[in-house]
Amino acid sequence: MPYLSFTFIFLIAPVSYLVIGAFQSPDGRFTFDNMAGLANPQIAASYWLSIRLSFASALIGTVTGLLLAHALILGGMPVWIRRALTTFSGVASNFAGVPLAFAFIATLGRLGLVTVTMKDLLGINIYGMGFSLFSFWGLAITYLYFQMPLMLLVITPAIEGLKKEWREAAESLGASDSQYWRLVGAPVLAPSVLGCFLLLFANAFGTLATVIALTGSNFSVVPILLFQQIRGNVLYNPNLGYALALGMILIMSVSNFLYLFLRQRAERWQK
Amino acid sequence: MNRRFRIGPSLVTLAAILYFFVPLYAAFQFSLQMKRGELSLAAYGSVFQDGVFINALTFSILASAAAILFGALLVVPTAYWVRLRLPKLRPVVEFISLLPLIIPSVVLVFGQIRMFGSSSILPLTTSDWGTNLLLVIGYVVLSLPYMFRAVDNGMAAIDIATLTEAAESLGASRARIVFTIIFPNIRAAVVSGAFLTFSICLGEFAIASLLNRSAFGPYMVQLGQDRAYEPAALAIMSFALTWVLMGLMQAFANMKPGQGLFRLPFQKKSPRP
Amino acid sequence: MSLLTIRSLVKSFGANTVVKDFDLHMQDSEFISLLGPSGCGKTTVLRIVAGFETPSTGSVEIDGQNVTGLRPNQRKIGMMFQSYALFPNLTVAGNVAFGLKVSGVSASETTRRVDEMLAMVGLSGFGARYPYQLSGGQQQRVALARAIAPRPRVLLLDEPLSALDAKIRVALRGEIRAIQRELGITTLFVTHDQEEAMAMSDRVVVMNGGRAEQVGTPDEIYNRPASRFVAQFIGALNMLPATLRDAATGMVETPIGPLSLERSLPQSNGTALTLAFRPESLRLIADGEALPPQNFSGRLMTREFLGAIVRFRAEVAKDLTLGIDCFNRTGETLPQIGHEVRLGIPAQEILVLN
Structure with a gap:
């Protein structure tokens, strides 16, 4: 079957090559040295930075996306606003990469519209206060532009799945608004929200183009480090590069599989 | 629940709209300021006059189109066959199609470069066309999750098995079934998968850059380092293009068989009853 | 309270x-x-x-x-x-x-x-x-x-x-x-x-x-x-157009002939009425049985066997059919489709609708 051969040759085999390479010494013997090498300060710092950035951007994306979804679906917003924002989110969640970085440079860069306006109108120099678009929080704000829409899109079915009758049943049984959310609404949504958080985490973790366009190669998250390794073997050990890739795969797999697992669990409830 | 807290949701929605709108406005505003003291479209003109831009864009469009064609040819028969004859293989095929979501493109291209590098049995990266081929293959892999899901959903919507049996009972050959029954019915799904593929591949950076292709993604990054106003113009154009692609995709996804943005040659227009 | x-x-x-x-x-x-x-x-x-x-x-x-x-x-x-x-x-x-x-x-x-x-x-x-x-x-x-x-x-x-x-x-x-x-x-x-x-x-x-x-x-x-x-919504109902002839005695003129409702009606003579009655109110009268006061003839058009009940439709006048529900009692033979039958109805089971 062509599909299986194609994916085997061009997807599974290359990845397996890296995975096996991660456990080999340069002369081909089995070793754990490469995996242990991930503890090297430069690499460990890189992972730690990636995890922190992905976590922060996923957390902000989850909270804001959830708030927005709640406002649009349960907050009595007009249908056209909801539809417009949903369509926009379909676009924005695909609007990652280089152009997004450009738009944010024009917004929050040193000469960006918001930066300049804040300085001229309010006298607030955000760069003077230590903010930089090309730093951790600058990246987190930029990521939010595709994270929040993605959250809105993936959490909408779950919020729509909260049946009106559950709320009514709770009310008829004497529950207050907060009791309903605490005992029914939040527990029902929890697996979906957690799952979506993990999806957002993985999404941020794999982001490369936006970072490169914003910071060049100065901001060494894991994908950047790997990118440089492929370009110029900056780790001076190809097998260590393989281990770096394997680490990425592992983090992405864990968060994606947990996402799928939690989504399945949530769907079981929402039949 | 409509009677309470209308202020909260309104504020949240307003804040979101502002957050979404401001960067676009800022980029647009910035893109008009190339000529000092006046608003002009000079940045857009400058972009289009750049021969490198045209070459890079053309190259990426061709690569994306090739990836769409290759991807569709790979996915459609597979999805059909799996639904019809090999439902047991379904979890495997579906799992493989989701793998690219787990494996970052940097990792994928890393593996491919090592695997098909100069010292391997299939040294694709040594020749120009081989590298181009590897780029297209990378794009096919990258868009596999989207393509497969679009096509598979399309097939799920039209009970493929029964349609095939109905056509066979009427005496149609297998090829005829695929081309006159199956394909027209999932055309909308394939097209929507194609648009998604296109929007992913057109500005793709990691694979193109690591294969040293002068594609659109690396071009944009380079431009961002060299110029000030043109990148903003590019951002606006990319965003508009993404809108158009998503709009077309929605239009196709909602399209019912028979009505169409375009018609395939073997489909005759049926008179209205 | x-x-x-x-x-x-x-x-x-x-x-x-x-x-x-x-x-x-x-x-x-x-x-x-x-x-x-x-x-x-x-x-x-x-x-x-x-x-x-x-x-x-x-x-x-x-x-x-x-x-x-x-x-x-x-x-x-x-x-x-x-x-x-x-x-x-x-x-x-x-x-x-x-x-x-x-x-x-x-x-x-x-x-x-x-x-x-x-x-x-x-x-x-x-x-x-x-x-x-x-x-x-x-x-x-x-x-x-x-x-x-x-x-x-x-x-x-x-x-x-x-x-x-x-x-x-x-x-x-x-x-x-x-x-x-x-x-x-x-x-x-x-x-x-x-x-x-x-x-x-x-x-x-x-x-x-x-x-x-x-x-x-x-x-x-x-x-x-x-x-x-209410009459139409609850249960099945036969309807019969009628004209009131004598309000005091309840005589009406219908497509199946004159009927006596055996009670006085508040409407004035000449009013158009609708008579309504349940399918189970109609009775098939066997040969030789004494005819009740309200009776008329019809031809059986369809027959549905529903278990406890057998439901007939009989044409009693041109373009007018009535439903008849009969209990399915063992030992009792019910007529077949196409038969001419005599139908009876107790006057008090006929409802008058305006």
Whole structure:
């Protein structure tokens, strides 16, 4: 079957090559040295930075996306606003990469519209206060532009799945608004929200183009480090590069599989 | 629940709209300021006059189109066959199609470069066309999750098995079934998968850059380092293009068989009853 | 004093008035059904009583207390929904305990009550299961237990049986009624199924176009329908156009000949009337049997064997057919299609509709 051969040759085999390479010494013997090498300060710092950035951007994306979804679906917003924002989110969640970085440079860069306006109108120099678009929080704000829409899109079915009758049943049984959310609404949504958080985490973790366009190669998250390794073997050990890739795969797999697992669990409830 | 807290949701929605709108406005505003003291479209003109831009864009469009064609040819028969004859293989095929979501493109291209590098049995990266081929293959892999899901959903919507049996009972050959029954019915799904593929591949950076292709993604990054106003113009154009692609995709996804943005040659227009 | 009083209720959504001047007085422990076609306003009335909708005008009183302005969670009502509406994240026991928990009943009392309720609905031992592990009938039993666990003053049932299979529907309606009787809980039941309404209720409210057309016992509703709508909506009905000839003696002229209704009518002579009667009121008269006063002939066109009943349609005049229901008694042979038959009807079973 062509599909299986194609994916085997061009997807599974290359990845397996890296995975096996991660456990080999340069002369081909089995070793754990490469995996242990991930503890090297430069690499460990890189992972730690990636995890922190992905976590922060996923957390902000989850909270804001959830708030927005709640406002649009349960907050009595007009249908056209909801539809417009949903369509926009379909676009924005695909609007990652280089152009997004450009738009944010024009917004929050040193000469960006918001930066300049804040300085001229309010006298607030955000760069003077230590903010930089090309730093951790600058990246987190930029990521939010595709994270929040993605959250809105993936959490909408779950919020729509909260049946009106559950709320009514709770009310008829004497529950207050907060009791309903605490005992029914939040527990029902929890697996979906957690799952979506993990999806957002993985999404941020794999982001490369936006970072490169914003910071060049100065901001060494894991994908950047790997990118440089492929370009110029900056780790001076190809097998260590393989281990770096394997680490990425592992983090992405864990968060994606947990996402799928939690989504399945949530769907079981929402039949 | 409509009677309470209308202020909260309104504020949240307003804040979101502002957050979404401001960067676009800022980029647009910035893109008009190339000529000092006046608003002009000079940045857009400058972009289009750049021969490198045209070459890079053309190259990426061709690569994306090739990836769409290759991807569709790979996915459609597979999805059909799996639904019809090999439902047991379904979890495997579906799992493989989701793998690219787990494996970052940097990792994928890393593996491919090592695997098909100069010292391997299939040294694709040594020749120009081989590298181009590897780029297209990378794009096919990258868009596999989207393509497969679009096509598979399309097939799920039209009970493929029964349609095939109905056509066979009427005496149609297998090829005829695929081309006159199956394909027209999932055309909308394939097209929507194609648009998604296109929007992913057109500005793709990691694979193109690591294969040293002068594609659109690396071009944009380079431009961002060299110029000030043109990148903003590019951002606006990319965003508009993404809108158009998503709009077309929605239009196709909602399209019912028979009505169409375009018609395939073997489909005759049926008179209205 | 009645336990639930609904006074001059009106509900409009924009220009659309879905409940018009609706009054109902329910006695303690009474079981009343709101019966009507979809869109007749029955669900809206129930939702106003529950507090999910606010009436445009009118009031709802429970136990002498005006609850019109109260939120649903302050009304002490129990409710069952068509879609069960069990909380998916809670076990069966958790669902039943919900109303007790939110009102601060002690843990030991809650456990005791939950066990009692589950025993009552025949689900002892199911406490630890989750809703998705139960069948529809079991889920609706849990919903019933959940609704009655906090001892509500009024139980509201919003088509709770519609989503279930026919057999379970019949079994469950018996169970709901038995538990309602045992607890003596005042119950308002919304349904579009007349058989359900007839079988379960003390009284039935037939609704049409937002209005109560008739309030009465199932017997009254069926045998003495107050309006043409009620007569047509409940059960099968034969209709016969007629002209009144003599109001004093009840003589009418019909396409099947003159009939005497054997009673005086309030209308004036010459008025066009519609006569209505149930298929089971018509009787096939065997050869040699004495003819009743009201009789006419017809030809059998169709015959449906329904088990206990055989349903015929007979053409009695040009373009006029009547339905006839006969009991299927062993040893009795019923005529075949195409036969000419003689039909009789007791005068008092003929209804006069304007």
